[in-house]
Amino acid sequence: MKLNTNSNSYIIIYSAILVxxxxxxxxxxxxxxxxxxxxxxxxxxKKQILYSLNIRGLDGSEAEAKYAEVVKEEKDVDGQxxxxxxxxxxxxxxxxxxxxxxxxxxxxxxxxHDQDGPTVYGAYFNHESETAGLGAEIKDSxxxxxxFIGKKVFKGGEYGSIALSVVxxxxxxxxxxxxxxxxxxxxxxxxxxxxxxxxxxMKEIQQGVKECGTKGCGHECAKGRCxxxxxxxxxxxxxxxxxxxxxxxxxxxxxxxxxEGTxxxxxxxxxxxxxxxxxxxxxxxxxxxxxxxxxxx
Amino acid sequence: xxxxxxxxxxxxxNPLNLDHPILGQVLGICSxxxxxxxxxxxxxxxxxxxxxxxxxxxxxxVIRNTIPNRIRIxxxxxVVAALVTIVSQILKAYVYDVSVQLSVYVGLIITNCIxxxxxxxxxxxxxxxxxxxxxxxxxxxxxxxxxIVGAVREFLGRGSLLGFQIIPDGAYEAGYINNGMMTxxxxxxxxxxxxxxxxxxxxxxxx
Numbered sequence: 001m002k003l004n005t006n007s008n009s010y011i012i013i014y015s016a017i018l019v020x021x022x023x024x025x026x027x028x029x030x031x032x033x034x035x036x037x038x039x040x041x042x043x044x045x046k047k048q049i050l051y052s053l054n055i056r057g058l059d060g061s062e063a064e065a066k067y068a069e070v071v072k073e074e075k076d077v078d079g080q081x082x083x084x085x086x087x088x089x090x091x092x093x094x095x096x097x098x099x100x101x102x103x104x105x106x107x108x109x110x111x112x113h114d115q116d117g118p119t120v121y122g123a124y125f126n127h128e129s130e131t132a133g134l135g136a137e138i139k140d141s142x143x144x145x146x147x148f149i150g151k152k153v154f155k156g157g158e159y160g161s162i163a164l165s166v167v168x169x170x171x172x173x174x175x176x177x178x179x180x181x182x183x184x185x186x187x188x189x190x191x192x193x194x195x196x197x198x199x200x201x202m203k204e205i206q207q208g209v210k211e212c213g214t215k216g217c218g219h220e221c222a223k224g225r226c227x228x229x230x231x232x233x234x235x236x237x238x239x240x241x242x243x244x245x246x247x248x249x250x251x252x253x254x255x256x257x258x259x260e261g262t263x264x265x266x267x268x269x270x271x272x273x274x275x276x277x278x279x280x281x282x283x284x285x286x287x288x289x290x291x292x293x294x295x296x297x
Numbered sequence: 298x299x300x301x302x303x304x305x306x307x308x309x310x311n312p313l314n315l316d317h318p319i320l321g322q323v324l325g326i327c328s329x330x331x332x333x334x335x336x337x338x339x340x341x342x343x344x345x346x347x348x349x350x351x352x353x354x355x356x357x358x359v360i361r362n363t364i365p366n367r368i369r370i371x372x373x374x375x376v377v378a379a380l381v382t383i384v385s386q387i388l389k390a391y392v393y394d395v396s397v398q399l400s401v402y403v404g405l406i407i408t409n410c411i412x413x414x415x416x417x418x419x420x421x422x423x424x425x426x427x428x429x430x431x432x433x434x435x436x437x438x439x440x441x442x443x444x445i446v447g448a449v450r451e452f453l454g455r456g457s458l459l460g461f462q463i464i465p466d467g468a469y470e471a472g473y474i475n476n477g478m479m480t481x482x483x484x485x486x487x488x489x490x491x492x493x494x495x496x497x498x499x500x501x502x503x504x
Contacts, residue, residue: 011365018372020318022379033390040393129401 049083049094051124054108054149077200085111092121095201099193102185104129106138106193110148118153118201120164122146125190135186135258147177153198159205162198166191300426311435318411319442319489320496325411329443330485331402336459337399339447343440345388345403347430349380350412350439351432356380357420364421373416374407381407411435442480446488454479 004010008187043060046067050058058066071094072207073084082095090113099110112118124143125138139145155163163175166187171174180185318324325346332342354378357364385403388396396403396431406412409424414433451457453476456464464473478484 006365006367011368014363014365015368015371018375022375026379026382029386033386036390037386037393040390044393265305 009214037210041205048124048126049109051145052111052122052144053087053092054111054122055083080197080200082200083109092133093201095197097125097193097197099191099196101127101130101138102135102183103131106130106186106189108138108197110191110194110197112153112198112201115275118205120148120151123148127186130186134180134183137180137183138186138190141180144177144180151175151177153201154205159202162195162202164194164198166194305371305427305430307338309430309434311440312431313439314500317438317442317496318414318435319439320493321455321501322411322414325409325439326486326489328402328405328409329446329489330482331405332460333400333443333450333485334454334480334482335398336444336447336451338395338402339443340440341388341392341395342399342406343400343436343443345384346409346411346439347436348405349377349384349406350415350436351429352367353380353412353431354415354420354428357416358423358425361421369421370413370417373413377412377416378407409482411439442492443491443493446485449486449488450479454484 012108035288043063047058047063049071050056050067051061053070055066055070070087071083071085075082080098083096085092086096092111093110094109097110099106104127105254106127107124109125110123111121113121125145127136130136130138151164153162155172155175163172163178164176166177166179167186168179168184168187170178203263312318312321319326320331328342328346333339353373353376357373360372381404384406387394388403389397412470415431419431423431448458451459452463456462456469456475
């Protein structure tokens with residue numbers, strides 16, 4: 001039987017069979033290789049986080065081991081991943097960043113530690129399709145990423161906005177990094193990405209500063225919240241800190257937090273707590289002191 | 298016909314010299330510019346194109362008598378696209394860092410003129426084994442140029458080869474500077490032009 005390869009029915013059947021075979025083949029390959037690909041992507045993310053902590057040059061199992069040693073906890077705050085790390089006893093917070101470059105998405109990891117206020121410990125940026133030699137320098141130039149080290153996140157005591165930025169003309173060398181030459185738009189993207197990524201840090205610090213008197217101090221990543229004077233926490237597990245009167249905490253407020261695990265601080269009556277209110281916070285996990293207890297009285 | 302008869306040997310060696318895809322047929326220039334800023338991606342890309350061209354040639358050659366004439370370009374495209382997708386997935390699974398560097402360019406192999414050119418010109422009219430040899434020959438010819446351009450660009454543009462620093466620090470201190478233009482795609486075009494010039498002057502004998 002000689003097939004007429006040009007008849008319509010033959011063409012249709014042929015195309016259909018071809019498409020089905022190819023579809024099955026591709027689906028099979030995808031399924032079979034997915035575990036390896038996911039492992040590769042996961043390892044790559046770990047390496048990027050290590051880069052942002054200035055630990056470069058590791059690969060494979062070495063990188064995995066170092067990551068396990070350094071990264072203590074992974075948090076998810078409104079969809080943003082924050083990694084709490086510990087290097088030689090120092091607490092460092094790595095914020096994951098996501099933004100838009102010129103031709104496609106950009107991302108990065110910014111490591112912040114407390115050195116007289118939130119300061120950049122290290123940075124790593126990545127991109128999907130920026131131009132080689134220009135926008136791609138945010139990833140390829142280790143020297144540019146290292147420019148971020150030591151920059152302050154906030155200017156002076158102003159916690160209203162994030163001062164750390166990437167600008168064309170640097171006025172304030174303590175908080176600003178120079179753009180990549182010829183890659184203004186990509187650099188602007190990095191700038192916006194940093195501001196968006198650190199907004200949760202800013203909110204936390206603002207809250208802490210406002211309510212130092214009532215809420216007690218809880219140390220998440222930003223240690224420089226209410227405590228300029230009292231840099232030590234003398235609680236195991238509890239989040240409170242010693243307050244020197246007048247250092248952001250109300251006068252006469254108790255100098256110690258007397259709660260294991262709870263967030264409150266002791267207040268002398270009249271110091272922000274209603275008269276006659278209990279002097280101790282006895283709320284497990286409650287954020288406010290006395291105010292909540294006497295609210296119904 | 299013997300496996301490596303004279304005719305088959307010619308099928309394999311022609312694209313390496315006289316009938317070179319880039320230098321002779323002037324096909325596949327685009328990706329030759331994009332992935333050659335470093336040697337390693339250039340080698341991987343060259344190998345990928347060789348493998349894909351060879352197997353696409355074989356597959357099309359095997360089914361060449363069954364392909365309806367009216368949709369033959371479409372069928373060729375489907376075969377090439379499927380092969381490219383499979384290769385790109387394999388790269389992502391086994392050599393992830395290289396696949397990140399090659400990113401979109403592996404996908405662009407589908408549009409590489411060399412493939413469609415060889416499928417139409419050779420695989421549709423020849424038996425599987427000669428088609429395979431033709432695919433390998435053209436792929437290797439293409440890879441050769443990529444490796445040459447990639448090596449020159451990486452050496453002069455970064456002072457390294459395959460990531461290993463070749464130019465000693467002493468030279469940098471004495472005043473040597475990496476040629477930044479070499480990392481830009483335009484330089485690749487100029488280099489390919491130089492290679493074509495050398496090739497035509499010394500290796501190409503007009504038939």
